[in-house]
Amino acid sequence: MKKCRLYNVIICIMLLFIILPICVGQGVPAKPKTESESESDKIDPYKISVNVSEVRLDVVVLDNKGRPITDLTAEDFEVYQDRRLQEV
DSSP: OHHHHHHHHHHHHHHHHHHHHHHHTOOOOOOOOHHHHHHHHOOOTTOOOOOOOOOOOOOOOBOTTSOBOOOOOGGGOOEEETTEEEOO
């Protein structure tokens, strides 16, 4: 019986030495400086944000003989998306 208790005590002490460094490393995180909090609260009055969606279509038009037609403008084309005419 004494050997069994001795082994239990040794195992507990070994577990203590294994777990102790892990527990010590888990501290409460430090609070950030008050200066950084005040900087993040500041609003930049000159910041402008714009959301723009743009699709670029490069088009090459050829005639019956394979020569490029270069005098076309955006008004010469119709662009459809989901069967709806889109503004060019």
